[in-house]
Amino acid sequence: MCCVASWAGATGWEIEVTANVLEGYDLIGDVHGCGATLAVLLERLGYHLKGGVYRHPRRKVVFLGDLIDRGPRIRLAVSIAKRMVEEGEAYIVLGNHEINALSYTQKAPPGLEREWLRPHTPRHNRIIKETLDQYHDHPQEWDDALSWFASLPLCLDIDGIRVVHACWDHARVDRLRELNPDTCIDAEFLVRASIPDTEEFDILERLTRGGAIKLPQGVVIHSGDGFSRRTFRTHFWAQDPITWGDVVFQPDNLPQGLEGRPLSGEEKASLSYYGPDEPPLFIGHYWCEGIPALPAPNIACLDYSAVKFGRLVAYRHSFASYAKTGRLDADNFIWVPVPRDANARLTPREMEFD
Numbered sequence: 001m002c003c004v005a006s007w008a009g010a011t012g013w014e015i016e017v018t019a020n021v022l023e024g025y026d027l028i029g030d031v032h033g034c035g036a037t038l039a040v041l042l043e044r045l046g047y048h049l050k051g052g053v054y055r056h057p058r059r060k061v062v063f064l065g066d067l068i069d070r071g072p073r074i075r076l077a078v079s080i081a082k083r084m085v086e087e088g089e090a091y092i093v094l095g096n097h098e099i100n101a102l103s104y105t106q107k108a109p110p111g112l113e114r115e116w117l118r119p120h121t122p123r124h125n126r127i128i129k130e131t132l133d134q135y136h137d138h139p140q141e142w143d144d145a146l147s148w149f150a151s152l153p154l155c156l157d158i159d160g161i162r163v164v165h166a167c168w169d170h171a172r173v174d175r176l177r178e179l180n181p182d183t184c185i186d187a188e189f190l191v192r193a194s195i196p197d198t199e200e201f202d203i204l205e206r207l208t209r210g211g212a213i214k215l216p217q218g219v220v221i222h223s224g225d226g227f228s229r230r231t232f233r234t235h236f237w238a239q240d241p242i243t244w245g246d247v248v249f250q251p252d253n254l255p256q257g258l259e260g261r262p263l264s265g266e267e268k269a270s271l272s273y274y275g276p277d278e279p280p281l282f283i284g285h286y287w288c289e290g291i292p293a294l295p296a297p298n299i300a301c302l303d304y305s306a307v308k309f310g311r312l313v314a315y316r317h318s319f320a321s322y323a324k325t326g327r328l329d330a331d332n333f334i335w336v337p338v339p340r341d342a343n344a345r346l347t348p349r350e351m352e353f354d
């Protein structure tokens with residue numbers, strides 16, 4: 001590229017000095033508190049700890065959100081990512097779990113008739129429990145983590161790639177940029193987003209939780225994570241979907257007979273759509289299982305359920321090789337498995353922790 005200088009040194013040897021040109025991004029899916037596994041993955045990707053921060057001479061990381069909740073080393077996951085972002089070694093977008101944490105810890109303004117922006121219901125308490133437990137004796141660190149979350153964007157469009165936690169919906173991304181050009185959510189946005197039927201709620205819901213369709217009256221999916229759901233998650237890359245089965249995107253199968261149910265006009269109109277000719281898009285969120293695969297030639301989902309003993313997955317995106325083929329390549333997935341047996345898990349070589 002442009003940054004190569006050479007000169008004949010005093011000894012007559014040609015010396016070449018190459019400035020660090022960015023070769024590409026390593027996109028990393030939902031960590032959910034698997035902090036030690038994150039360190040293993042970074043080391044596998046060639047990052048080294050320097051001054052307490054994982055760095056790579058030619059690459060940067062993009063985290064897809066959902067660092068917190070559920071896993072055994074949430075503080076480690078947050079501190080690794082936060083330091084990398086603060087040192088310019090990484091970018092990150094917010095996941096629904098970070099947004100949950102912000103609204104769970106924020107008092108509701110007068111008039112909302114609830115104490116907290118996100119009510120402390122048994123379900124909400126359970127989702128954030130591990131995080132609150134692990135930060136319990138580190139209140140300042142938790143405050144710092146929350147302030148940091150509040151400063152992060154919802155989506156990124158950088159160097160020819162796009163990044164969002166769950167769904168890139170053009171109309172909603174455009175509207176978000178009109179409201180908040182940096183796509184961060186300020187205190188006012190967060191308050192409005194906690195009220196269903198607001199535009200802010202709708203934007204946040206679609207970008208960080210994705211699309212969903214309501215199941216028929218009385219039908220419930222009991223998920224492996226212990227939660228019951230009355231909706232199913234939809235994807236946004238089917239070119240002409242006809243049935244529910246054409247758009248379902250979640251680990252749980254649809255209940256008997258519903259795969260073939262035709263999408264109503266209203267359901268179809270509610271779907272987002274990301275076309276095959278658009279820039280490569282990276283998402284997390286969807287609890288995929290098995291060997292990582294590309295759902296579309298220009299879309300990679302990197303959430304492979306690390307915290308449910310799946311894999312912590314990265315996509316190694318390089319500008320030069322992408323420019324040659326114009327498509328993503330499943331050979332660029334790099335992962336670390338998380339076995340159920342804690343003693344069988346890999347440990348990082350450079351990161352020390354208790």
Ligand SMILES: [Mn+2]
Pocket residue numbers: 030066095096097165208284285286
């Ligand atoms: Mn998520």
